[in-house]
Amino acid sequence: MSASRTAPTPELPQLRLALPGKGTLEAATLTFLAECGLKVQRSNPRQYLARISSLPELEVVFQRAADIPALVHDGDAILGITGYDLFAEYRGTDEEAEDNEESDDDLMVLERDLGYGSCRLVVAVPETWIDVNTCADLWHLAGYYQAQKGRGLRIATKYPALTRRFLHRHGISHCRIVMPHGALEAAPLTGVADLIVDLTETGTTLRENHLKLLEDGIVLRSQACLIGNVRLLAEHPQALKVARLLLELITARLQARNRVLLTAYVPGSGEEVSSLLSMHLKRLVPGFEYHIGSSESTDDPQAQRCRVSGVIRMGEAVADFLEIITALRSVGAEQIDVTPLAYRFGQEPVSLRQLSERMARRR
Ligand SMILES: Nc1ncnc2c1ncn2[C@@H]1O[C@H](COP(=O)(O)OP(=O)(O)OP(=O)(O)O)[C@@H](O)[C@H]1O
Numbered sequence: 001m002s003a004s005r006t007a008p009t010p011e012l013p014q015l016r017l018a019l020p021g022k023g024t025l026e027a028a029t030l031t032f033l034a035e036c037g038l039k040v041q042r043s044n045p046r047q048y049l050a051r052i053s054s055l056p057e058l059e060v061v062f063q064r065a066a067d068i069p070a071l072v073h074d075g076d077a078i079l080g081i082t083g084y085d086l087f088a089e090y091r092g093t094d095e096e097a098e099d100n101e102e103s104d105d106d107l108m109v110l111e112r113d114l115g116y117g118s119c120r121l122v123v124a125v126p127e128t129w130i131d132v133n134t135c136a137d138l139w140h141l142a143g144y145y146q147a148q149k150g151r152g153l154r155i156a157t158k159y160p161a162l163t164r165r166f167l168h169r170h171g172i173s174h175c176r177i178v179m180p181h182g183a184l185e186a187a188p189l190t191g192v193a194d195l196i197v198d199l200t201e202t203g204t205t206l207r208e209n210h211l212k213l214l215e216d217g218i219v220l221r222s223q224a225c226l227i228g229n230v231r232l233l234a235e236h237p238q239a240l241k242v243a244r245l246l247l248e249l250i251t252a253r254l255q256a257r258n259r260v261l262l263t264a265y266v267p268g269s270g271e272e273v274s275s276l277l278s279m280h281l282k283r284l285v286p287g288f289e290y291h292i293g294s295s296e297s298t299d300d301p302q303a304q305r306c307r308v309s310g311v312i313r314m315g316e317a318v319a320d321f322l323e324i325i326t327a328l329r330s331v332g333a334e335q336i337d338v339t340p341l342a343y344r345f346g347q348e349p350v351s352l353r354q355l356s357e358r359m360a361r362r363r
C-alpha cells in the first residue's frame with residue numbers, strides 16, 4: 001500500500017498583530033481599533049503582549065512603529081499597523097504599484113489610509129536661503145556647492161531610500177545623505193547638515209527652527225496603514241480568516257466615519273412623499289442618498305406616513321445637512337433623528353479583492 005504524498009502544511013505560526021507601542025501612532029491606533037470593535041486589552045504601557053477580546057485567536061505585540069514592517073516581512077507578525085512612510089522606506093519605494101501589484105514580496109499594504117497619523121515627508125531648507133524655493137533651485141545650489149566648496153549639499157534624514165529616489169527623480173546629484181541622531185530640525189542650525197528631509201504635520205516644528213518647505217518638496221504623504229505578510233496569509237486559512245475579518249471591520253468603519261443616519265416619518269404615501277421631497281430638495285445634495293420606505297398601513301388615510309432615511313457626511317458639509325433638515329420639515333416631518341454610523345458595509349472591500357489577487361499570483 002503506497003501512502004499518498006501531499007505537501008506538508010507549514011506549521012501554523014502564532015497569529016500576531018504588531019502595533020506601535022509608543023510615539024504618535026500608539027494612542028491613535030488603540031482608539032481606531034476600539035472604534036472598529038477591536039478593543040485591545042492593555043493594562044499598562046510597559047506591557048508588550050495583549051489580546052483583543054472580540055478576536056481571541058489574535059495576539060497583539062507592541063513594537064516601535066519603525067520596526068513593524070520588518071517584523072511582518074519576517075513573519076514574526078502576520079499583520080501590522082504602522083506609518084506608510086515607514087513601510088515605504090523599508091520597501092525602498094513610494095510607488096503603490098509596487099506595493100500591491102507587481103511586487104512578489106511577502107509584505108503587502110492591505111489598507112493604505114486608516115484615516116489618522118497624517119503627515120508629510122518633506123524637503124525643508126533654511127529660511128535664509130531666499131532664492132531657494134523649488135527643487136530646480138536646489139539643483140542649481142547643489143551644483144554651486146560642488147563647484148565652489150568642493151562638496152555637495154548635506155541632507156539630514158531618517159529616510160535615506162525615499163530621499164535618494166526623490167533626488168534622483170529631480171535629477172539632483174552632488175548631495176550626501178547624513179543620518180544624525182536626535183531631532184533632524186536642529187541639523188542645519190548646528191551645522192551638521194545643510195537641509196533636511198523629515199516629517200511634518202502642522203509645520204510648527206519647521207517654522208520654530210527657521211526652516212521652510214520647498215514648494216514642490218513633498219516626498220511622500222503618509223497615514224497609518226495596515227500591512228500583512230501575504231505568504232503566511234496564503235498558507236494558513238486561519239490567518240487569512242483573521243485578516244478578512246479585520247479588513248471587513250476596518251473598511252466598514254472607514255466608510256462610516258463622519259457619516260450620520262437621518263431618520264424621519266413624513267405624512268403621506270410613498271409617492272406623495274417622494275415627489276414633495278424632490279421639490280423641496282431643489283438640488284441633489286452631494287453625498288445624500290435617501291430611501292423612502294413603503295407607507296405604513298392604516299385604516300385612516302389621513303394617518304398614512306412613510307419612513308424616510310438617508311446617510312450623509314457630516315463635518316465640512318453642515319450647510320448641506322441643514323438643507324436636508326429644512327426640506328424634511330417642509331414636507332411635514334415632525335421629528336428627525338440623527339445617529340452616527342458605526343459601520344457601513346458595501347460590496348466586498350477592494351482591499352480584500354487585491355489581497356485575493358495577490359495570493360492567487362503566488363500560486
Ligand atoms: N507630527 C506627526 N503627526 C502625525 N503623524 C506623525 C507625526 N510624526 C510622526 N507621525 C507618524 O508616526 C510615525 C511614528 O513616529 P514617532 O516619531 O511618533 O514614533 P516613535 O516610535 O516615537 O519613533 P522613534 O522611537 O523612532 O523616534 C511616523 O513614522 C509617522 O508615520
Ligand SMILES: O=P(O)(O)OC[C@H]1O[C@H](OP(=O)(O)OP(=O)(O)O)[C@H](O)[C@@H]1O
Pocket residue numbers: 023024183185198199200201202203204205206
Ligand atoms: O509639523 P509638526 O506638527 O510640528 O510635527 C513635526 C514633528 O513631528 C514628528 O516628531 P514627533 O513628535 O513624532 O517626535 P520624534 O521627534 O520622536 O520623531 C516629526 O519628526 C517632527 O519633529
